Amino acid sequence: MNMPLSPSAPEAAGLLDGYTHTIGGKAVESERAFPVIDPATGQPFALCPDASRAQLDAAVAAAARAQAMWRHTPLAARRDALRAFAAALRQNRDDLAVLLTREQGKPLHRAQDELDRAANAIDILTGIDIGPEVLRDDASGRVELHYRPLGVVGAITPWNVPIVLATPKIAQALYCGNTIIVKPSPYTPLTTLELGRLARDVLPAGVLNVLAGGNELGQWITEHPGIAKISFTGSVATGKRVLAGASSTIKRVTLELGGNDAAIVLDDVQPREIAPRLFWAAFHNSGQICMAIKRLYVHEAVHDELCDALAQLAREVKVGNGLEEGVELGPVQNRMQFDSVQRVLADTRGRAEARILAGGHALDREGYFIAPTIVAGLGEGTPLVDEETFGPVLPILSFNDVDDAVERANRSRYGLGGSVWTQDLDRGAQIAQRLEVGTAWVNHHLGTDMLLPFGGAKESGLGREYSGMGLKGYMEPTVLKLPAAVRSIGRPTPRP
Structure with missing residues (x-):
């Protein structure tokens, strides 16, 4: 994907501006900006801030600080916060849909539907049980499988359905106790930046950070040592580059790639x-x-x-x-x-x-x-x-x-x-x-269900999104072995 060039001052005249990154719960501007094109006209209609490397470092630091608190926030409280975010999305749906249509091109009623599905996805995903599993419980002892958050997640999203692909990543990462940095496609960055703006009022500072930029920002995210997992949706060619970039720090990676x-x-x-x-x-x-x-x-x-x-x-x-x-x-x-x-x-x-x-x-x-x-x-x-x-x-x-x-x-x-x-x-x-x-x-084709795992075989991806399986891809499993006298954590069974 080629990064749109920064416009000169005369070219920028008349374009919508005022869009900002969200870093540590605050609006952040950039020194550079790039134009966003309306595909129905082929002409730029807005300016988008272009994040620097220093701003990514600041976002990672803010996410890491927030995660130290967020991971210990009770699951019910994380659920409530995310559902408040979904409610804010619904309240702003009509205005966001117009913006989404202008930058993506889809019919307005389809943009409205995308925003509805995005909010619903948050509600559904935050209702899934992510508690420990019992693998064995017999005379030899009890074995439990526990899951802990990974840390800071980097999410890189595409231009075709940008909101319905960003919000499930946000919901999965945050519900599981991680914090997240979201990078939208430079072709459709604005509505996702607006998600960050909405989140400033309903989520703790640093839990959700949104930065816009091009290929260079995506590479910085995949290689950043402070990011523990990458969730990427996009082309096979770019997915391979993401996988290579993440390998230097053995990041956990979920790739939802192309299909034929x-x-x-x-x-x-x-x-x-x-x-x-x-x-x-x-x-x-x-x-x-x-x-x-x-x-x-x-x-x-x-x-x-x-x-x-x-x-x-x-x-x-x-x-x-x-x-x-x-x-x-x-x-x-x-x-x-x-x-x-x-x-x-x-x-x-x-x-x-x-x-x-x-x-x-x-x-x-x-x-x-x-x-x-x-x-x-x-x-x-x-x-x-x-x-x-x-x-x-x-x-x-x-x-x-x-x-x-x-x-x-x-x-x-x-x-x-x-x-x-x-x-x-x-x-x-x-x-x-x-x-x-x-x-x-x-007798059907197309569509996803948040309660079902989704992903591809062969070069169409790695791992799964959605459902309990997808959620657990945002956590690290730990096997806990207990002696026969113990039936659950901290609760020894009295011997006769």
Whole structure:
């Protein structure tokens, strides 16, 4: 990701400013700033402070001081504080949604939904039991597994759904007794900075720190000796750099990376009935979702009818500025990604076997808009099929043998999610279990549940977020062995 350049004074005129980092519970400005681009216009609309190395050091020190207190704060009190933060998020939801749409591009109602889901995620995650586990309790003794906070967590979040990905990291880290430093993407930093502002009134100083910056800040965070864990969501390429940077201090790392999710549609479906669900599982957020459907394998018996139905939906959906009434799909979020999708489309148009059924081009208007695109005729070995395009483009591939479809779906370095679509649920479940992914669905695709672990196989990630499993990734397990006379900590069992 390229860091936006700092603007000169004339270029900065008229841009929204006043955004600040949150360090130690206080608003902090920076000497440098960079422009934030509205993807619906391609023009800057605001200035964002650019954190220095000294400011990161100050944030780590503030987080470490706060953690010494926060880790001993009763779990119920940590829960109450986080739920107060969720309440503040709800109270400011409408204003934040407008800002989120301007910097990310998604339709306003989708931005509102993202903020609602973010607040709900905090409430759900802080209701999960993270108490000790009993591993053994017999004549040989009792063994308990306890969990303790790691210390200071560094969270690095992406530009596609910045708030719904930042708040669960905040909730998990803080609920478990850690403190946190959050770095949003430089493409969508402003709404996350506003989370820090809200937190100043409801969380103890230093518990949540938010700093904006580019690649350099991300590298400083991953390498900083005062940070004990990194939780990163983003591309595979950047995830590998994060892992390398964290290795110098053996940080705990959770990586939620990209995906090239396949959906397999069997021959017993009603194509026009399932087409809307498949369409939105692929095109939600203009295809900029890590677990969206990015390859669609369709049995030849229903292939043509499903292609027609999906192409019709692609031609009818309203694309535009997310602040306009009735818009269903916004722009690609940034110029770099827009150019990347354009290159994939140019390659696709140049292939004789490709049949572009809808879209296939950028829209003739300002901003980073690409027409929703449906492509048939391609196979493996092409960029659109093999790699994660991360845009509003869906290839549809044909098959006549289910074993072949599963093998082709698994022929990928990615393994985030996958789905099977059929009227026979038992058959669907059997096939779905063969997919080499972190999450497999039957007759559904897309979406996360805070009570379920989420993450990827292969190069789609390390570890899991959410659920009890995800929460425990923010803590260090300790095995406690007790002699047979002891039934629990500090409570010896009287002998007869």
